[in-house]
Amino acid sequence: MLSRDEVEVVLFTLGVAALSTILIFPLGLGAALALSRYRGPGKGLIETLLSLPLILPPTAVGLLLLEAFSLRSPLGSWLAARGIEIVFTWKAVVLATGVMSFPLLVRSARTAFEEVDPQLVGLARTLGCGPAAAFFRVTLPLAGRGVLAGTVLAFARALGEFGATVMVAGNIPGRTRTLALAIFHDNQVGRDDRAAVLAGVTAALAFVALWTTEALTRRLRRRAEA
């Protein structure tokens, strides 16, 4: 049903989505926690900037990334001098999907953290927890559902990411071609039937991810209410 190349595309896409989600997870939780606690000036500005990738055209974000990491840029040449090439490699796919899904994780997690009663965190401190222990023993478990939902949303977004990826990683078969890119490519070359199959695979993957989350969330809620 799926050709060998197509199976590779599916596995590559899953791998990239998983890796980018794993990489943005600690960063996203850190940002979400900082935003949920921060009360100083510029809060609105920082939040808006972090959410910008949600509303910008993905190709615009891709263009920015391309400019930032290309060999002509200071960052790109600095990395290249250390043997790290980003643009038009699989790393660029991870970068693009990570950047695009990051705000989804941060928004969900931030809301979840804001709903945790700060008094409970203070109580955990008086009960012998340092700030880190209080986070892992109280804040994170209580925000668990929101964090989980944000993580799955980020993963699903990464599965389907197209615009930023195509700008910064290109559409190189066997190197940077993800499911979304393969669907576009198949359609462009007149293989609409293959495009439809891959679209079906993408939908199935997203469905499984979301459905698993729903089930997990229901179990967490039941446990919290039991």
Place this chain on the structure above:
Amino acid sequence: MIEVRVEVPLGAADLRVEAGLPPAVTAVMGPSGAGKTSLLQAIAGLRRARGRITCGDAVFLDTERGVDVAPEQRRVGYVPQDAGLFPHLTALGNVRFGARGDQAQVETAIDTLDLRPLLDRRPATLSGGEKQRVALARALATSPRILLLDEPLAALDVELKERVLPYLMRIRDELRVPMLYVTHNVGEALALAGHVLLLRERRVEAQGRPLDLLSSPGLSVEAAAGIENLLPGRVVAHDAIGGVSRVELKGGIPLSVPLAAARPVGAPVMVAIRAEDVLVSSGPVKGLSARNVYEARVEALERTGADVTLRCALPAAPAPWLARVTPAAVEALALKAGQPVWLAVKSHSIRLL
């Protein structure tokens, strides 16, 4: 000894407290917004403060020497008004939370607060009084240097209060953990505390022994109004059929009160009687429904507002009882100092604190 000399930044006006508190129970009282909760938070290390806080040998805060111990190292047991249980843990999980594996301490806390039947329950399924007991056990299981209780009974109705209060007395008497106890309730303060710290508008208005403080003139303890007679005693027996409990006041004075089966026999109680609920008779009382009649002698008459307050000495009682009557009654009974009177109190006008 707990020494507190702090300034706590708090909105418009700083909270300023200087107090030396005995290593027993101190009631922190005062109107809302006086800074009671902020004081507890500063002692717990949850609110920034300047100055010096010590608890026994432990220095929590000494700004001059650059000491500001983190909350997790102060070993204070903090219990907020709503108990603040962790909703994702069972009662047992909550009690164990801060105990660092000290199983003996956990067991003691569980037994002190009679939590055995509740251990598997989630906070959402516990009643208000049960939540408070779990929160107290959780705090106790950390072997705290001091307990900081922020109106732990305020959210409970009268009946639940009466069930939780004896546990607090047990913690005070058996475990001897010092406490700072925020309350609006004079009865609770008197029942538990040997010392009162009265805050008003973010300053210490007064501190001292509760009865001295509450009866001192000019002191505005709104809540104190109306409870003039506060008599320490002990539950002697319950008579379920008769609908009364018997209490013996200091000096061996017997008293019938409405059935309070939740108070174990032998438990210390504080009895509250409003001065206007004490009936005064110039002759022996017979055939009256009031259960409690005592022979006494008028020591003094004092004009209080539109009424007259009589200070009446009971032969066995350590302190005089106060009775409030109208000037017309004083005239009708020809009441004067030194005169023998009979005082009667209906069981139902007596409250146990």
